[in-house]
Amino acid sequence: MAKEKPATLQVKSFADHHVITQPNPLRKVLLRVPESDLDDPVGRAEKALAELSGEFKNWMTIEADRLSAAHAAVLRDGFTTDNREELFRAAHDIKGDAATFGFPSAGAAAESLCRIIEHAPDLDQVPVDLITHHINAIQAIARERTKLDTAVMASKLSKQLRGVTDEFLLKVNRDRPEHLEAILAPSIVPAE
């Protein structure tokens, strides 16, 4: 598909912009099928994802351990640029992946940690316990999910962490309107 000759561009120029159109190069992959067509690519993919889910518990543990290692580096050497970036990326990956792995509360706790890293004016002034509690919570959720009562407890825990985090961030950003706006803006992802 991609090796085909590029379609001819049509350019229409205006005072401050050009509008460029080309015949849809991907048109050939759109197939007309009868209404009776039973192919269900989304269902097939969901089934494949379900088959993969046996790996998710192990993957969650790996992600949580990566986060703990990044945190250990911060405790040892402080918030160097590299340490800050690795802690953020590890937390950010959990924020994005944990719900897919079946650990939505770990994702929520990781999101709270990401907000601290993004919006605290000085990470060295963030209470050490606040960050440590996030790391410990994510580790606990990753390792204890099999206990029947932990889903509710994990949700409560992540919500409490988010509450304390938001209170802290609102206080330290009271003179930084651009951060306040970002902190208060709603997420585009529906809440858990």
Add this chain to the structure above:
Amino acid sequence: MYRIDFNKLRFLICDDNPHMRRILRTLLHSFGAREVYEAEDGATALEMYSHYVPDIVITDWAMPIFDGLELAQMIRQPESKGNPYAPIIMLTGHSEKRRVTVARDAGVTEFLAKPISAKGLYQRILNVVANPRPFIKTKTYFGPDRRRNTNNAYIGPERRVGGEMEVLQQPSLLDKARSGI
């Protein structure tokens, strides 16, 4: 009714997280795609983009070396020898509206916030295949038309100038099919 022949599409996925790459690969193969190339950072992805000439790019945002946003900006170079028009789907853990705007302004075609779902990914791919938008080139922007809905009554500071017919509409295949053209 239409469906996508994934068998003919070539994908490039870029994510530093091996687990997410595995999930993406699983979903795309399940849809029917055979050609799925993977990169774990923006620099490698850019090389692979030039080499494999993918039809669709799916990229994470936060990555080492250079990130998905920079990757989008580098692909969207109108004078480059490569193809600056390929659809770019940004799949990211960022979930703030301002991030969507930043991604859009970097030339990203579709934005998909994690957690990923088969349905969400399929819909984004269907959208870039069936509803391509014209490209706009200005002094400061080159990428898909950022206005999905045209409003001729708009007179604000960000309006485009230069003629009555300021935006060319490219009717989507789905719209054509629905209207029987």
